[in-house]
Amino acid sequence: MLGPFEIVVSGVELTPSAPKLRQLLALLSLQANRTVSMEQIIEELWEDRPPSTATTTVQTYAYQLRKTLRLVEQRDSGPVGLHTSRGGYLLELPPDALDVDRFTVDAQRGRAHLAAGDTVAAVTTLREALRLWRGSVLSDIRRGPVLQAEAVLLEELCRGVMELRIDLELELGRHHELIGELTGLATANPTHEGFQTKLMLALYRAGRRSEALQVYQRTSAVLRNELGLEPCLDLRQAHQAVLAADDSFDPVATTDAPPPSAAGFAQPPCHLPPDVTLLIGRDAQVARTSEVLTSSGRSAPAVVVAFGPPGVGKSAFGVHTAHRVRAEFPDGQLYARLVTPSGDPVDPADVLADFLRAWGSRASAEEVETASLDERVRMFRSWTAGRRTLIVLDDVVSDDQLRALLPSGPGCAVLVTSRRRLADPAVTRSIGLTPLDVVDVLELMVNVLGRQRLAQEPKAAVRLAEFSDGFPQVIRAALWRLELRPYWPIRKLVDRATRESAFVMRAGVPELDLLASVERTCRTMSPEAFLVVRRAAEIDGDITAARVAGALPIGEFDAEGLLDELVEVGLLEVDGPEAGHHPDNFRYRFRPVLRKAATMIDAPPGSPAIGLRPVRTLRATGVPV
Structure with missing residues (x-):
């Protein structure tokens, strides 16, 4: 229910394919063990235009559903059956058969932990509840009036649980871990003042005051332009607290500090670089990668490789995606770059030593330092066997490098960026990153330079987008030049770059230097x-x-x-x-x-x-x- 509708029994999907049949089964499932009247069924399936044969058609659907449910019964899944009662139908299901019911039970357990004063247990239980959600309720079914009302109710319930969990994690001082998630929620819900306020709080506590103020300015503009509203009191108070560096906005000391995690350290390590402020044109790839990294029921770690040419933005993609999913990996997030600034491959043994030190390995520092590569691999795999850790490996050169750095725990995940497609059997999914199209490049330019500056020189803006050839590193280097020289017209930079390509392509800033990136590629x-x-x-x-x-x-x-x-x-x-x-x-x-x-x-x-x-x-x- 909490996503696309499906019936899975003993690992076998038994979901009907006919749209009306799926709609009826969804309705009966949400009202499981209760009678649904024929009038409700007809209203759901046909609203105010039922055919003259509606009752007969429903009876036919019921017969087809019974045949499907008999397959479920044969798999010993508990009491399942569709019963005809006076004036309607009743779908009998065993306890916990529906993800909706499991979500409700977990949410109640989480609130009970909170009432008992155990904030950490409450957060853990609420996370388990939210993990059952796979998207919008019944996202692949046409929802009539009855299902639509149920879906709205469930989604509001989910949002309430999510906001409660975030509030509790902020109380526990986990603002760093929440920034990626809150950024995604705030972007997806630009008029939701609660998410915007929480994001401002997390950014402020992480020492990112300017970004917190930008959130307020952006939200205020959206509320005024789209709804004609002023920000709510909570949002205005958060704004004033950030401006005044009000100590009431600082983390509150709490006795509910999390205990040492399963990995054996008081505070799980997070070595991710800061999230990128803007990632244009990669929404589909980020969503696909996030889904693979956080998928459940795996027998081995998920390994996703994002590959593409130099300058296409692989590192930014990897860091942004890692921040988006980091909350799903409570035992820490580790990061390593596998190429030196000069382009030489990094020894995996050195990376493993850093990882083991970050975790506070039970092995002494001397044991780690004197261990061979194979010994460090074994330590690392033992340490990850029962953990849920995200490992980000940036700029991996070869399969051999990757192979030495793979964890063993199925709850772990590895996000790899590479200049080449890797063929190791452990790779779960490969994501090819290509240059952006002109529309995405222009959107990036608008976000950096502002719409007014581009509107003054539309032809020059298009020429600059075409010059970049869709490579984010090139266009960002060009925009960096224009930001340093706000008095320059865009046309001047385009003319300079056309005559002297190195002016943009040899930026002098490592993250923006395409020539340096190409040279590092050549060294591999x-x-x-x-x-x-x-x-x-x-x-x-x-x-x-x-x-x-x-x-x-x-x-x-x-x-x-x-x-x-x-x-x-x-x-x-x-x-x-x-x-x-x-x-x-x-x-x-x-x-x-x-x-x-x-x-x-x-x-x-x-x-x-x-x-x-x-x-x-x-x-x-x-x-x-």
Whole structure:
């Protein structure tokens, strides 16, 4: 009920497929063990336009439901049956058969814990209740008047439980852990003043006063523009408290502090970098990744790999998604970057040592330091066996790196970002990140520069969006330049970037430097592949193994292998064979912004000195002389 409607017995789904049949079964289920009158059924199925055969049709539906329910009975799932009573039908179900009932019981248990003064137990129980929700009530069923009223009631009940749980966690001083969740709730419910007030409180307590004030300003504008309302008293008081740094807004000392967690530390570690303030164009991928990471009933940890070319925003995506789901992992959130700033792979043994120290491993510091890689892997897997921990591995270079850092507990999850698609069998889902479209880039520009500044130069704004080629790192670097120079028209930056690409692509800020990102990518490849990057970037039009072999003293077979290596790390895309050529002769191409970057990067140390043939022959005919 708490999401798409389904009947699952002993792991087998028995949900009817016919829409009216599903609607009737949902109605009877929500009124389980109570008689539903024929009038209510007809009103639900047809509202004020029932057919003349409505009663007969309902009887036919009841017959079909009984056949389905007999399958349930045969699986020893307890007393189940559809009974005809005077004037209607009664669906008999065993206790706890419905997720709705389990949710209600858990919510009552949570409130009972709170009444008994056990705040920590109340939070834990309320979390268990909310974990039963999988989306909107009966989201895949047409809801008539009866089901609609039930759905509204349940969703309000859920919202009340959620707000109570958040209030209790704020009392326990867990404001850092709540910021990601509250940001998502506040964004999804921009006029819900309760969520906005709680988000301001969490941000303020986390030392992010300016962001708390931005929440108030944004909410005030939405309330005035959309509803013609002023902010409520609670929201206004929160605003004043933030402005005045009122100590009444500080965390309240409580005797209900959480006990040491199952992982053995007083405060579970959270090593995630700060959440990104804005992530445009990735809603579907964030939702899909979050769903996989938090799915229940697994026998092994969920491992999601987000991959894509340099500059596409993989790290921002990983950090933002991790903050969104972190509340589901109470035993901590660990983070490691697997490439150094110079582009060298990080030793997994060093990462494991950091993780074990962060957890306060029972092994002494000396034992961890002197342990081999295999020994640290075993310690790490033992430590994660019964825990629910989120592990974020940013910029993983190889399957070997990933394999050493996988936890063993099925309650854990791993979110990986990588420049290449990883093929380890442990990977649950791979998410490919591609450049943004022009609309998303313009939305990002509006959020950073403001609608008025873009409206003054619409053509220049579109030109800048096109120059970025949809790469978030490039457009953010350009917007950073414009923010530093508010007196610059957008046209001036576009003209400067067109004449001098390095002005935007070599930003000088590590997070915004596309050239540095491309150079790090090249360091993960073979030295020979770097030469192919440089030479292929000089070829006009489509790139083929034959053309690359014509520019370097290598055969077509070797050239194709090196080109495929560039595809693996996202520097090249592959379209298929040239027209009229053998089907195995693929055509490769650069994204325009990556082609520019490839012509500007320096050779990594150790690149072989392979002689180059004149590129003019490639541009003229595509055939070497």
